[in-house]
Amino acid sequence: MKEEQIFQIAIDGPSGAGKSTIAQQVAKLLGIDYIDTGAMYRAIGYKILERKINLDHTEEVIDLLGKTDIDFSKGNIILDGEIVNDQIRTPEVTKMASMCSALPEVRAMLVALQRKMGQAKSVVMDGRDIGTNVLTDARYKFFMTASAQERAERRYEELVAKGQNVNFDAVLADIIKRDHDDSTRALNPLKRAEDAIELDTTGMSITEVTEKIIKEIRKNGNC
Numbered sequence: 001m002k003e004e005q006i007f008q009i010a011i012d013g014p015s016g017a018g019k020s021t022i023a024q025q026v027a028k029l030l031g032i033d034y035i036d037t038g039a040m041y042r043a044i045g046y047k048i049l050e051r052k053i054n055l056d057h058t059e060e061v062i063d064l065l066g067k068t069d070i071d072f073s074k075g076n077i078i079l080d081g082e083i084v085n086d087q088i089r090t091p092e093v094t095k096m097a098s099m100c101s102a103l104p105e106v107r108a109m110l111v112a113l114q115r116k117m118g119q120a121k122s123v124v125m126d127g128r129d130i131g132t133n134v135l136t137d138a139r140y141k142f143f144m145t146a147s148a149q150e151r152a153e154r155r156y157e158e159l160v161a162k163g164q165n166v167n168f169d170a171v172l173a174d175i176i177k178r179d180h181d182d183s184t185r186a187l188n189p190l191k192r193a194e195d196a197i198e199l200d201t202t203g204m205s206i207t208e209v210t211e212k213i214i215k216e217i218r219k220n221g222n223c
């Protein structure tokens, strides 16, 4: 692919808005890579929990970051050479990912890595600050939302399908708390980029949202 043909698609939004599923579909349809930045924060959160590191001990966090390698290969997230797709999806890691994503040292490392990953080739990247901070020059920016109730229902069904024993009210409360924490943290909070197209996916199917995004991209002749 020639340099001028490289383009980035940034998809941001709160948890449970359907970003990863849609971003994956869009990437597949366009034949480009998908980068799940939430999985990168989760991988760091997982390692912090494994090593029992106290987030207040900044030196230890910095030391851990310096010895951490994160990559994606064939749809898998690789942490220090090991596939950790499932380990990073537990409720404990979800909480720790949100907490450690507020640390400047963690964000600095991951944002630098994400920019590197997004510059080399065409990508679909999803997260909270992709359009506002990581890939500010992305050719396409989308901000995906859905009502908290619907996002909680989607997450609840996902967890039940995985065999986890969950309570709906707890899932809803967790979504509301994460929305609050992610959008009020001082550093790169969840926010719609001014030039992002807002997509409210409440009541929409995965196919409908994917088609809407592809249509926007086609308008500009990129697929």
Ligand code: DC
Pocket: 015, 037, 038, 039, 041, 042, 094, 097, 098, 099, 101, 102, 126, 127, 128, 129, 130, 178, 182
């Ligand atoms: O999308 P997710 O639930 O896998 O993200 C896990 C956490 O990482 C979430 O609480 C917010 C944080 N995150 C972030 O701060 N910035 C990003 N670009 C992606 C995720």
